[in-house]
Amino acid sequence: MNRRNFLKRAATIGAAVTVAPMSFSAFGEATKTSSSNLGRMKLTFAPYELQLRHAFNLARYSRTTTPDVLVQLELDGITGYGEASMPPYLGESVESVTNFLSQLDLGQFTDPFRIADIHEYMESVAPDNRAAKASVDIALHDLLGKIMNQPWYKIWGLNPDKAPNTSFTIGIDKADVVRQKVDEAAPFKVLKVKMGLDNDKELVEIIREKTDVPICVDANQGWNDKEKALEMCHWLAERNCLFVEQPMDKTQIDETAWLRERSPLPLIADEFMQRLPDVRRAAEAYDGINIKLMKSTGLYEAHQMAELAKALGMKVMLGCMTETSCGVTAAAQLAPMVDWADLDGNLLIANDPFDGIKIVDGQVRVPLDRPGIGAVPLEG
């Protein structure tokens, strides 16, 4: 395709996918233009605070908002969308993400399909900054999918019918709030229960008064005694529990390996897991891994992590942070590859500026014919 035809086609694709213009008022203030030339990628970004529907209570802290940065990557009239979500315990912030993004010069890449080179470049700019890198990676995948006019599940050759049921998270809370959350979770066929405090069993008993759907448990490193953790695994196995996520502290590798030898339930690494090299380390103590785009630096590495974990015979779970439908829908493109999905992050916020995945009969569904990551901005 020559350049003129490409531009013509790009304009058509752009018109087809841009359902509504996005009016992020903050764009233009905290923005960086890598190049104004045609054929050069232009990165813009703006902070966006996520408002949580319920206070988010975990074993170690509580919060009502999550800082986030929304990203746009534009090339020849086509726009890819991405985001960085920064739960405080992961160490990134609006300041660190915008600082990182400000240092990038993506205009140097004349071929946007050089995903590996772009990741290598981002690593050379600064280590860590995983959510910041994920925001660029997601926007890049969105852009490339739109240029190819295909959704990513198709580009990867995946069958969307194989996406697993997704779980809905019931956080640690008072009994009446837990009952209300279980009612809200009626469309879901799996519940994820956050644990790691003294009333863990009470929480499960309240849920079991109302429903017998399978649960999965996330201890968030809250069980620091291996004997107690083993007792909980046996107790949960008798109550239709599928697996236990991060039962003990991420540094307790020997204790976790001990627990795996004896536990009737699979153990899944979450806080222990960040990026591709962690998959092999996780295999020493866990039965599976939880992949999240904000930790993996986006889809490029997440896809490789899922492939490696499967090759090692491990279970794969796909999770997310509290995110808009942008990040969650991008992750959902990978859902047909995984055993369990925990993609409810967009449902936990009250100000989602995107339209994307839907939960149909408990299963996560991406918009099947929408190119790129499958999320589009809502008007507003």
Ligand code: MG
């Ligand atoms: Mg977790």
